[in-house]
Amino acid sequence: MSAATYVNLPVRDLDRAVEFFTALGFCAGQRQPGGDTAQLTVGSTHLILHTGAAFAAYAGTAVCDTSTSREVIVGLGVDRREQVDELVERAIAGGGESLGPGRDLGFMYMRGFRDLDGHQWSFLHLPG
Structure with a gap:
C-alpha cells in the first residue's frame, strides 16, 4: 500500500x-x-x-484550546541528526516555542516545538 x-x-x-x-x-x-x-x-x-x-x-x-490540552503531536522524520536542531531553530526564529534541548534516545534523536498556534511538533532522526 x-x-x-x-x-x-x-x-x-x-x-x-x-x-x-x-x-x-x-x-x-x-x-x-x-x-x-x-x-x-x-x-x-x-x-x-x-x-x-x-x-x-x-x-x-x-x-481544541492548545494552551490547556493536546489533541495530537505531529512528528516528522528527517535524513540527518543535524537537521533536527536546524529545523527546530528555524521554528523558534519564526515565532515557535522550544520544548527544550534535543533528546538522544539511542535509537532516535528528537526535539520538539510548538507552532504559532500551540500545536506540538517534533523533528526526529532514526539512524540506519
Missing part, C-alpha cells in the same frame, strides 16, 4: 501560518476558494491549515 498523510490543523492567522511552515521546508500549494484553507506539502505529508471557523465546521466540533 502506498499512503500519504494528511494533517488538518486550525490556525488563527492563515497567512502567518503558511509563512511559518514554508520557512520549515513545506511547499505551499494553491489556496482553497474563500481563503479559509491552505495546503502545504513536505515529502508525502500534506498539512491542511484551516481558519478556526473552517476547522470547526470541517471537524464538527469546537477547536
Whole structure:
C-alpha cells in the first residue's frame, strides 16, 4: 500500500501560518476558494491549515484550546541528526516555542516545538 498523510490543523492567522511552515521546508500549494484553507506539502505529508471557523465546521466540533490540552503531536522524520536542531531553530526564529534541548534516545534523536498556534511538533532522526 502506498499512503500519504494528511494533517488538518486550525490556525488563527492563515497567512502567518503558511509563512511559518514554508520557512520549515513545506511547499505551499494553491489556496482553497474563500481563503479559509491552505495546503502545504513536505515529502508525502500534506498539512491542511484551516481558519478556526473552517476547522470547526470541517471537524464538527469546537477547536481544541492548545494552551490547556493536546489533541495530537505531529512528528516528522528527517535524513540527518543535524537537521533536527536546524529545523527546530528555524521554528523558534519564526515565532515557535522550544520544548527544550534535543533528546538522544539511542535509537532516535528528537526535539520538539510548538507552532504559532500551540500545536506540538517534533523533528526526529532514526539512524540506519
